[in-house]
Amino acid sequence: MGLLSFLNRKNEPEAGAAAPQARAPVPMAAGPVAAGGAAATATVEQLDYADADAMLCRDEIVDKRHRLCGYLFTAKAGGKRAAPSEREFFEALRAADLAAFAARRIAVIPITPEAVAAQQYAALATPNSMFLIDRRQTALPAAELAARMLALRQAGCKTALCGASMAAADAPLLAVCDAAFLHLSDSSLPQFQNLMRQLRAAYPAMQIAVDGVGTWDEQRMCLAWGCDYCLGEFLTTTDTVDQEAKIDQSRLTSIDLLNLLRTDAEVGELTEVAKQDPGLAFHVLRWANAPSTGHHSTITSLKEAIIVLGRTHLYRWLMVSMFRLGSTHERDEALLEVALARARFLEIVGEDIPQAQRDELFLVGLLSLFDILLKVPMAVIMEKMHLSDAIRDVLLKSGGPYGPYLMLKLLIERSQVGRAAEVALTLGIDPDTLGATSTDAFQWAQEALHHSMGE
Known part of the structure; x- marks a missing residue:
């Protein structure tokens, strides 16, 4: 079966099938709108948009060859609704069949050390699953956190760390890290460049991903400084160097x-x-x-x-x-x-x-x-x-x-x-x-x- 067959697919139910009902959201939390088209007559005043269900969000991960090699998965909710719990987030990933996706592509999944200890990741564990821990959001000693990252590796997954530095206290973590995630806005450009060079020199086997890349110029800059992956809106923005290009x-x-x-x-x-x-x-x-x-x-x-x-x-x-x-x-x-x-x-x-x-x-x-x-x-x-x-x-x-x-x-x-x-x-x-x-x-x-x- 090829791409043409998917482009030809219709949305009508097969013969004998029941008419489709209102689609349920990926299970995270109950929504304020009943199924069956209640929203068709609702207004912003009748239903506060900030109470909408949380949903899975996906940020493209682009490698050095400009390939879309995977996604960073997160869950986002409207302003008034509390963010989904981590357990609900992992349930939503399972419902979305993330394990099948990660059989072919990189799937970066934020996780807390507590969820690692509870093995909530087990159903999503594949060689392409990369679990991302934020160093700034945990008070665990580095040795204990490193042990939990090793547990992920032993389960056949990859580990990633954001918020890490070149401080001696972070060295045990970076030593067991498959990828370090940096954000372009976290420091001045000279400081950012210096950190990337230090990470590349000290951990040559570790991959570096840069988030918050908004333009192709920024993407080229990050690649020149040694990063492996870029995340951000640059992929769907016009490249300024191509303004004089012609259609072939x-x-x-x-x-x-x-x-x-x-x-x-x-x-x-x-x-x-x-x-x-x-x-x-x-x-x-x-x-x-x-x-x-x-x-x-x-x-x-x-x-x-x-x-x-x-x-x-x-x-x-x-x-x-x-x-x-x-x-x-x-x-x-x-x-x-x-x-x-x-x-x-x-x-x-x-x-x-x-x-x-x-x-x-x-x-x-x-x-x-x-x-x-x-x-x-x-x-x-x-x-x-x-x-x-x-x-x-x-x-x-x-x-x-x-x-x-x-x-x-x-x-x-x-x-x-x-x-x-x-x-x-x-x-x-x-x-x-x-x-x-x-x-x-x-x-x-x-x-x-x-x-x-x-x-």
Whole structure:
């Protein structure tokens, strides 16, 4: 099964299945809104957004090769609701099948020394599970804390430490640490650079992760100083060094084909455009011959391939393929992962609107990163693509009917749970479903990318 099959998936229940009920959030705490659409008539005054359920949040971890190699998992709640307990956090991770995710990717999980002693981590223990302890949040002696970190290692996990220093008291901890987590704002840049150099010199086998990286310039600076991983919003921001970049020919050809698909051009015209780029033509044939299409005989002509795929599915697949046509493959693949999760999230939260608009929400999610992907201003991209006014409004002005939907997803990505709940209410969405929707979209994107590797 490949990525195409996931892009083709519909949300309607299978024949004979019961109609889907209101989605329950990842279990952490009971929410104030009853299932069954109570939020559809609620207002911000009737339901305080700060009481929305806590949800799992995920921060991308990007390595030195610009690969999105894993995530830091945390739980965030609205302002008035107490943060979930650590036990509830671990229950939510198990419910989200984190162990399956960590079988392939790095999963960084904050943990207290008390939870280590109680072995709350046991169900999440994999070679890629990295449990993060904050040195500043515990009064345990270094020797005792080091012993608990060793217990994690003996269980087959990795250990990470934040808040550590080069003080002699922290040496026993760093000696059993697989990764040190630093935050870019914790000190001045000269002090930060000096600490990184000291850590690298004293513990050459230990990895260094830097959080709070907001721009690509900061990411390059951290890499130059010796860090292994960066976390922060830089991945989805425009790189200032790319302002003069132009769209390459393969992507221009894809855009031409996308435009023709939206104008109901004849199959012959679509075929002639696809022939202009051998790489694109190869991929169209490959998609048409994928097992997920259900076509049993080998397809060798572009015309037949376009007919088999169908216009809607070909359009979606072409959008995704734009992320895989560039020269910076690792970075573009990371952007695709974020874009797929965005697209799927927007499609799910739009379940009560007409299908045509849901399809456009999916496109908004993918297109929202095209300026970063193609390294050109969004206005230039919009000039080249035939899109509805609603899509153009949200991508150029953050306005129009789709603007609140994209804002909702961006707030969740930034772990602003309270504000996200407030936006959800204005859209008639139960805020307590946001956690489950975010997890569903994340898992869908992970599964799609995992299976696409075998295409």
